[in-house]
Amino acid sequence: MRSDNVGASLIYAATYNGEQDVWFLRIGDYDCNGNGVGDSADIAGGTSMDINGDGNPDECECIGDMNGDFVVDLNDLTTFLAAFGSCTGQPNFNARADIDHDGCVTLSDLSAFLSSFGRTC
Secondary structure, eight states, rough: EEEEEEEEEEEEEEEOOOOOOEEEEEOOOOOOSSSSSHHHHHHHTSSSTTEHHHESSSSGGGGTTTTSSSSSSSHHHHHHHTTTTBSSSOOTTTTTTTTTOSSSOOOHHHHHHHHHHBOOH
């Protein structure tokens, strides 16, 4: 078990399905930004933003990083613009470009992308 200010992570062995397996369990909230307050409380209290609605504070994510290099730059913009205007109506169809997870890559996604442009995560 490993604990932090808002919860604990537990790894344990059990035979729930007739064989020995290793299981993971989180007890309590997460605190990705290390401020001693649970992520859900940060978001609910307005201390942290959650533009994409995934339950993780935006400062703990790299919103707009399309290629996974932890920098939001022109390479990401090119990828984002290629997806711009696409719409399936299915949430998370293009998780990196569909920042607000509404099933379409629209101006609201562009606004969120531009707010992170130039950021190193």
